[in-house]
Amino acid sequence: MLLPRSFYLRDDVVPIARDLLGMTLHTRIDGQHVSAAITETEAYAGINDRASHAYGGRRTPRNEMMYAEGGRAYVYICYGIHHLLNIVTHLLGVPHAVLVRGVRAIEGATVMDRRRGRAAATTDGPGTAAQAMGIRRAHDGTDLLGASIWIEDDGVRYPDQAIVSGPRIGVNYAGADALLPYRFFLRKGS
DNA sequence: CGAATGATATACT
Protein backbone atom coordinates (compact mmCIF):
# COMPACT_ATOMS: atom_id res chain seq x y z
CA MET A 1 0.00 0.00 0.00
CA LEU A 2 1.04 3.59 -0.63
CA LEU A 3 2.82 5.19 2.30
CA PRO A 4 0.49 7.86 3.73
CA ARG A 5 1.45 11.46 4.30
CA SER A 6 1.45 10.82 8.06
CA PHE A 7 4.49 8.53 7.68
CA TYR A 8 6.55 11.51 6.52
CA LEU A 9 5.21 14.01 9.06
CA ARG A 10 6.57 12.31 12.19
CA ASP A 11 8.80 14.59 14.20
CA ASP A 12 11.99 12.50 14.38
CA VAL A 13 13.69 11.77 11.08
CA VAL A 14 16.05 9.12 12.49
CA PRO A 15 13.47 6.33 13.02
CA ILE A 16 11.93 7.26 9.67
CA ALA A 17 15.26 6.54 8.00
CA ARG A 18 15.35 3.18 9.76
CA ASP A 19 11.74 2.36 8.87
CA LEU A 20 12.29 3.10 5.18
CA LEU A 21 14.53 0.02 4.89
CA GLY A 22 12.49 -2.62 3.07
CA MET A 23 9.97 -0.14 1.67
CA THR A 24 9.56 -0.17 -2.10
CA LEU A 25 10.53 2.90 -4.10
CA HIS A 26 8.67 3.25 -7.39
CA THR A 27 9.29 5.65 -10.26
CA ARG A 28 7.45 6.22 -13.51
CA ILE A 29 9.86 8.39 -15.46
CA ASP A 30 10.37 8.68 -19.22
CA GLY A 31 7.53 6.19 -19.64
CA GLN A 32 9.34 3.49 -17.66
CA HIS A 33 7.98 2.05 -14.43
CA VAL A 34 10.61 0.56 -12.13
CA SER A 35 10.57 -0.44 -8.47
CA ALA A 36 13.27 -1.27 -5.96
CA ALA A 37 13.63 -2.09 -2.29
CA ILE A 38 15.36 0.57 -0.20
CA THR A 39 18.46 -0.99 1.35
CA GLU A 40 20.45 1.92 2.77
CA THR A 41 19.49 5.36 4.16
CA GLU A 42 20.88 8.29 6.11
CA ALA A 43 19.01 10.81 8.28
CA TYR A 44 19.74 14.55 8.14
CA ALA A 45 18.25 16.05 11.25
CA GLY A 46 17.45 19.70 10.79
CA ILE A 47 19.12 22.95 11.74
CA ASN A 48 21.24 21.53 14.58
CA ASP A 49 22.89 18.87 12.42
CA ARG A 50 26.21 20.15 11.09
CA ALA A 51 26.13 17.59 8.27
CA SER A 52 22.85 18.94 6.88
CA HIS A 53 22.52 21.48 4.10
CA ALA A 54 20.05 23.24 6.42
CA TYR A 55 22.46 23.55 9.36
CA GLY A 56 21.92 26.78 11.23
CA GLY A 57 18.68 27.39 9.33
CA ARG A 58 20.53 28.07 6.09
CA ARG A 59 18.17 28.57 3.15
CA THR A 60 19.39 28.65 -0.45
CA PRO A 61 17.82 27.96 -3.84
CA ARG A 62 19.33 24.49 -3.70
CA ASN A 63 18.03 23.40 -0.29
CA GLU A 64 14.70 25.24 -0.31
CA MET A 65 12.79 21.98 -0.75
CA MET A 66 14.08 20.67 2.60
CA TYR A 67 11.74 23.18 4.22
CA ALA A 68 8.66 21.80 2.46
CA GLU A 69 6.07 19.62 4.18
CA GLY A 70 7.12 15.96 4.54
CA GLY A 71 6.47 13.63 1.62
CA ARG A 72 8.34 15.32 -1.19
CA ALA A 73 11.61 14.65 -2.98
CA TYR A 74 14.68 16.82 -2.41
CA VAL A 75 17.03 16.17 -5.33
CA TYR A 76 20.34 17.98 -5.65
CA ILE A 77 23.55 17.57 -7.59
CA CYS A 78 26.69 16.54 -5.75
CA TYR A 79 30.25 16.82 -7.06
CA GLY A 80 28.85 18.42 -10.17
CA ILE A 81 27.52 15.22 -11.73
CA HIS A 82 25.69 12.95 -9.30
CA HIS A 83 21.98 13.44 -8.62
CA LEU A 84 21.08 12.46 -5.03
CA LEU A 85 17.54 11.59 -3.88
CA ASN A 86 16.32 12.65 -0.45
CA ILE A 87 12.94 12.16 1.17
CA VAL A 88 11.71 15.27 2.97
CA THR A 89 10.10 14.72 6.38
CA HIS A 90 8.52 16.73 9.20
CA LEU A 91 6.23 19.75 9.06
CA LEU A 92 6.37 22.70 6.69
CA GLY A 93 9.34 24.86 7.67
CA VAL A 94 11.30 22.11 9.49
CA PRO A 95 14.14 20.90 7.23
CA HIS A 96 14.53 17.19 7.92
CA ALA A 97 15.35 14.67 5.16
CA VAL A 98 16.47 11.09 4.50
CA LEU A 99 19.11 10.38 1.85
CA VAL A 100 18.45 7.19 -0.14
CA ARG A 101 21.88 5.58 -0.45
CA GLY A 102 21.05 2.15 -1.83
CA VAL A 103 18.32 0.14 -3.59
CA ARG A 104 17.82 -3.38 -4.94
CA ALA A 105 15.84 -3.80 -8.15
CA ILE A 106 12.45 -5.51 -8.02
CA GLU A 107 10.80 -4.52 -11.33
CA GLY A 108 12.55 -3.01 -14.34
CA ALA A 109 16.09 -4.27 -13.78
CA THR A 110 16.89 -4.05 -17.49
CA VAL A 111 15.79 -0.40 -17.56
CA MET A 112 18.06 0.25 -14.58
CA ASP A 113 20.96 -1.49 -16.32
CA ARG A 114 20.48 0.66 -19.40
CA ARG A 115 20.35 3.89 -17.39
CA ARG A 116 23.48 2.97 -15.49
CA GLY A 117 25.34 1.58 -18.47
CA ARG A 118 26.25 -1.47 -16.39
CA ALA A 119 24.66 -4.06 -14.09
CA ALA A 120 22.46 -2.16 -11.64
CA ALA A 121 20.36 -4.75 -9.82
CA THR A 122 21.95 -3.56 -6.60
CA THR A 123 23.39 -0.06 -6.46
CA ASP A 124 26.40 0.90 -4.41
CA GLY A 125 25.92 4.55 -3.59
CA PRO A 126 23.39 7.40 -3.55
CA GLY A 127 24.34 8.69 -6.99
CA THR A 128 24.00 5.31 -8.65
CA ALA A 129 20.69 4.64 -6.87
CA ALA A 130 19.11 7.84 -8.16
CA GLN A 131 20.50 7.27 -11.64
CA ALA A 132 19.10 3.72 -11.80
CA MET A 133 15.66 5.02 -10.78
CA GLY A 134 15.79 7.73 -13.45
CA ILE A 135 15.70 10.54 -10.86
CA ARG A 136 17.42 13.80 -11.69
CA ARG A 137 17.48 17.39 -10.53
CA ALA A 138 14.27 18.17 -12.46
CA HIS A 139 12.41 15.94 -9.97
CA ASP A 140 13.26 18.21 -7.03
CA GLY A 141 10.00 18.91 -5.22
CA THR A 142 8.10 15.93 -6.64
CA ASP A 143 5.23 14.88 -4.36
CA LEU A 144 5.79 11.31 -3.15
CA LEU A 145 2.06 10.71 -3.12
CA GLY A 146 1.87 11.40 -6.86
CA ALA A 147 2.31 9.50 -10.11
CA SER A 148 6.03 9.80 -10.92
CA ILE A 149 7.79 8.94 -7.64
CA TRP A 150 6.16 7.12 -4.73
CA ILE A 151 6.91 4.66 -1.94
CA GLU A 152 4.88 1.59 -1.00
CA ASP A 153 4.83 -0.52 2.14
CA ASP A 154 4.67 -4.14 1.06
CA GLY A 155 4.77 -5.40 4.63
CA VAL A 156 8.48 -6.23 4.69
CA ARG A 157 9.76 -5.88 8.25
CA TYR A 158 13.29 -6.43 9.48
CA PRO A 159 14.17 -7.30 13.09
CA ASP A 160 16.64 -4.95 14.76
CA GLN A 161 19.45 -7.49 14.54
CA ALA A 162 19.16 -7.47 10.72
CA ILE A 163 19.87 -3.74 10.58
CA VAL A 164 23.22 -2.03 11.08
CA SER A 165 23.56 1.62 12.05
CA GLY A 166 26.71 3.68 11.94
CA PRO A 167 28.23 7.04 11.03
CA ARG A 168 27.19 8.72 7.80
CA ILE A 169 29.44 8.66 4.75
CA GLY A 170 31.26 11.64 3.31
CA VAL A 171 30.40 14.15 6.03
CA ASN A 172 33.79 14.59 7.70
CA TYR A 173 33.29 18.36 7.52
CA ALA A 174 30.54 18.00 10.17
CA GLY A 175 32.83 17.69 13.21
CA ALA A 176 31.31 15.69 16.06
CA ASP A 177 28.02 15.28 14.16
CA ALA A 178 29.87 13.14 11.60
CA LEU A 179 29.95 10.41 14.27
CA LEU A 180 26.20 10.24 14.89
CA PRO A 181 24.77 6.79 14.00
CA TYR A 182 22.34 8.14 11.43
CA ARG A 183 23.16 5.67 8.63
CA PHE A 184 21.10 2.50 8.35
CA PHE A 185 21.61 -0.52 6.12
CA LEU A 186 20.87 -4.23 6.04
CA ARG A 187 23.34 -6.57 7.65
CA LYS A 188 25.12 -8.68 5.08
CA GLY A 189 22.94 -11.63 4.22
CA SER A 190 19.64 -9.95 5.12
C1' DC B 1 44.25 5.06 -3.96
C1' DG B 2 43.55 9.31 -6.60
C1' DA B 3 41.76 12.07 -10.36
C1' DA B 4 37.66 13.76 -12.49
C1' DT B 5 33.66 16.69 -12.45
C1' DG B 6 30.80 21.11 -12.63
C1' DA B 7 26.98 22.97 -9.74
C1' DT B 8 26.71 25.71 -5.79
C1' DA B 9 27.60 28.96 -1.98
C1' DT B 10 30.20 32.66 -0.55
C1' DA B 11 33.10 36.50 -0.76
C1' DC B 12 34.66 39.65 -3.16
C1' DT B 13 34.82 43.95 -7.07
Add this chain to the structure above:
DNA sequence: GTATATCATTCGA
Protein backbone atom coordinates in the same frame (compact mmCIF):
# COMPACT_ATOMS: atom_id res chain seq x y z
C1' DG C 1 29.11 40.18 -12.26
C1' DT C 2 33.50 37.51 -11.34
C1' DA C 3 36.52 34.46 -8.57
C1' DT C 4 37.42 30.67 -5.64
C1' DA C 5 36.72 26.83 -2.53
C1' DT C 6 33.95 23.16 -1.53
C1' DC C 7 31.52 19.04 -2.15
C1' DA C 8 25.73 13.97 1.53
C1' DT C 9 30.60 10.69 -5.09
C1' DT C 10 32.18 7.53 -8.68
C1' DC C 11 35.22 4.91 -11.48
C1' DG C 12 39.34 2.97 -13.04
C1' DA C 13 44.07 1.73 -11.82
